[in-house]
Amino acid sequence: MKDNSLPTRDRILQAAGKLFHRDGIRAVSVDAIAEKAGVTKRTLYYHFRSKDDLIAAHLQTRDEPNLALFKRWFDEAEGDVSGKVAGIFRQLAHSARSAKWKGCGFLRTSVELINLPGHPALVVARAHKKRVEDWLASTFTKAGASSEAASLARQVMLLLDGAFSVVLLHRDPSYMETAAEAAADLVRHGISNSNLSAVPPTGRTT
Amino acid sequence: MKDNSLPTRDRILQAAGKLFHRDGIRAVSVDAIAEKAGVTKRTLYYHFRSKDDLIAAHLQTRDEPNLALFKRWFDEAEGDVSGKVAGIFRQLAHSARSAKWKGCGFLRTSVELINLPGHPALVVARAHKKRVEDWLASTFTKAGASSEAASLARQVMLLLDGAFSVVLLHRDPSYMETAAEAAADLVRHGISNSNLSAVPPTGRTT
DNA sequence: CCAAGTATACCGGGTAGTGAATATACACGC
DNA sequence: GCGTGTATATTCACTACCCGGTATACTTGG
Known part of the structure; x- marks a missing residue:
C-alpha cells in the first residue's frame, strides 16, 4: 500500500x-x-514520541522552505529595497487569492498552542519568525540603513503577521496590498532617515 | 451555592x-x-443552543467594551492624531506586560475556528474588527485626511493585529512600542499628504 | 539471530449533546 | 383564597463517540 x-x-x-x-x-x-x-x-x-513532537517536527520542515520563498520573492521583485519588500506582500496577495490559503502556519499553530507555554512547537515558531526578521534586518543593513535596520525589520514583521491575520479573518487579499504600501513607505522613509546620519551607502542592492 | x-x-x-x-x-x-x-x-x-453559540455570544459581550477602551485610550493620549493612535499601542504595551495578557480574544478565537467557515463566532469577530477600523477611519477623516482615511485605518489595523500576534508569540511588549512608532509615522505622513490636495482642514480633533 | 519497523487490539479518560423529570413563578377562573 | 394551567428554569443520569497513548505480538532485512 x-x-x-x-x-x-x-x-x-x-x-x-x-x-x-x-x-x-x-x-x-x-x-x-x-x-x-x-x-x-x-x-x-x-x-x-508524541503528537506534540510531531507538531514541532512538522513546523521544522516548513522553516527553511518558507524563508527561502520570502528571499526568492524579494530577489525577484523590481525596484529598490522598499519595492522588493513590497514585492513579498504582493506575492502573498497572490497566494491569498486561493481558497486553500490559510495564512501563516507558524502563526496559526502558535495561537492554538499559546496556552501551553513550554510546547516545543512554540520554540520552533519563535525561531522561524526571528530568522525572517534577522534576514530582513540584514537586507536593510546592506541597503545602507544600518542604524534603522533592526527597527525597520520589526516594523515589517508587524505588518507581515498583521496581514496574515487580517487577510485570513476577512478573506480579503486587498489588505495584503495595503500592507505592501505601508511597508514600502516605512522602509523608504526609514532608509532615507538613516542615510542622513550614516556613512555614504556602501551596501549593494544588486 | x-x-x-x-x-x-x-x-x-x-x-x-x-x-x-x-x-x-x-x-x-x-x-x-x-x-x-x-x-x-x-x-x-x-x-x-450549542458550544459554538456560546463562543459567539461570549465574543459579542466583548465587542462594545473593547471598542470603548480603544476610544478612551485614544482620547486620553496627548498630541495630534498620530500621537493619539500611538497612545493606543502604548496602552496595549502596558497591558501586555502582565503575564495574564493573551493578545486579542477576537483574533485568537478566529484563528482557532478559521477552518469552520460558517462559524457564528467568526461573524462576530469580523464585525468587531470592522467596527474598530471604521472608527479609526472616521477619526482620520475628522483630522482632515478624508482622501487617505480609509487606507490609513487599514494600515493601522494591520499594525494592531500584527502587534497582537507578534507580542503574544515572543512575549515581548517592546514590539508594541515599535508598532506605536510605525503607526504614528504612517498616520503623520498620510495626513500631511492628504492635506496637500484636500480642502483646508475643517475637521476638529477634540 | 537480532534489531528496526509494523499490525491488532485495547485502555482510561474526556467530549458535545440529550431524555425525562422536577422545581419555580406567575395568570386565570371561581 | 385556592386550585389549576402553563412557560420558564434547572437537575441527574445517560449516550455514543473520539482522543492520545500503549501492551503485545508479528514481520522483515542484514
Whole structure:
C-alpha cells in the first residue's frame, strides 16, 4: 500500500502537514494522520514520541522552505529595497487569492498552542519568525540603513503577521496590498532617515 | 451555592470568558464552563443552543467594551492624531506586560475556528474588527485626511493585529512600542499628504 | 539471530449533546 | 383564597463517540 516512495517518517510528516494545514492542529487526531500516511498509529509513535513532537517536527520542515520563498520573492521583485519588500506582500496577495490559503502556519499553530507555554512547537515558531526578521534586518543593513535596520525589520514583521491575520479573518487579499504600501513607505522613509546620519551607502542592492 | 447575584445566563458567560481567556476555545470543555459557573451542563444547554453559540455570544459581550477602551485610550493620549493612535499601542504595551495578557480574544478565537467557515463566532469577530477600523477611519477623516482615511485605518489595523500576534508569540511588549512608532509615522505622513490636495482642514480633533 | 519497523487490539479518560423529570413563578377562573 | 394551567428554569443520569497513548505480538532485512 506504499504508493508513496518516501521513507515512512517523511510520509507521516507529509500527511500531518496536509491535515494540519486544512483543519488546524487540535482538530486533527493522531489516528487521522496515521491513516492518511498509510501507516498504523503504533508506527507513528515509533517515529515520533508524541503528537506534540510531531507538531514541532512538522513546523521544522516548513522553516527553511518558507524563508527561502520570502528571499526568492524579494530577489525577484523590481525596484529598490522598499519595492522588493513590497514585492513579498504582493506575492502573498497572490497566494491569498486561493481558497486553500490559510495564512501563516507558524502563526496559526502558535495561537492554538499559546496556552501551553513550554510546547516545543512554540520554540520552533519563535525561531522561524526571528530568522525572517534577522534576514530582513540584514537586507536593510546592506541597503545602507544600518542604524534603522533592526527597527525597520520589526516594523515589517508587524505588518507581515498583521496581514496574515487580517487577510485570513476577512478573506480579503486587498489588505495584503495595503500592507505592501505601508511597508514600502516605512522602509523608504526609514532608509532615507538613516542615510542622513550614516556613512555614504556602501551596501549593494544588486 | 449562587454566591454570584448575576442572572444564570450572565454567570455562564462570565465563566466561559474566564476559561476561554485562560485556556483557549477548543481546550475548554462545556463541562468545565458549567462547573465554573456553578450550573449543570443541561442548564447551560438551556441558555445556549450549542458550544459554538456560546463562543459567539461570549465574543459579542466583548465587542462594545473593547471598542470603548480603544476610544478612551485614544482620547486620553496627548498630541495630534498620530500621537493619539500611538497612545493606543502604548496602552496595549502596558497591558501586555502582565503575564495574564493573551493578545486579542477576537483574533485568537478566529484563528482557532478559521477552518469552520460558517462559524457564528467568526461573524462576530469580523464585525468587531470592522467596527474598530471604521472608527479609526472616521477619526482620520475628522483630522482632515478624508482622501487617505480609509487606507490609513487599514494600515493601522494591520499594525494592531500584527502587534497582537507578534507580542503574544515572543512575549515581548517592546514590539508594541515599535508598532506605536510605525503607526504614528504612517498616520503623520498620510495626513500631511492628504492635506496637500484636500480642502483646508475643517475637521476638529477634540 | 537480532534489531528496526509494523499490525491488532485495547485502555482510561474526556467530549458535545440529550431524555425525562422536577422545581419555580406567575395568570386565570371561581 | 385556592386550585389549576402553563412557560420558564434547572437537575441527574445517560449516550455514543473520539482522543492520545500503549501492551503485545508479528514481520522483515542484514
